[in-house]
Amino acid sequence: MTAEELIAQLQKLPSETPVLVEGYETGFDDIVELTPEQVVRYRHAQEWDGEYQTLDRFSNTETERLKAVVIHGRRGHRR
8 A cells, every 4th residue: 555545545534533553573564454443542561462452352342432543554464
């Protein structure tokens, strides 16, 4: 994905939308997609954890949910 294509995708979103990337491991890949996600800020994240986690990681249904966009690379699913 080029900068122009990424900007076009991001311009479709509300300006307050957090934009996240996959965390952990090494190297870089091309961006292949942006996906909407509902996430929760993970206050007790370790160095290897991302600051945000998907809702299925938490049992408290009253935790503040954020609508975010995650940038995915070609091999991000392997991380």
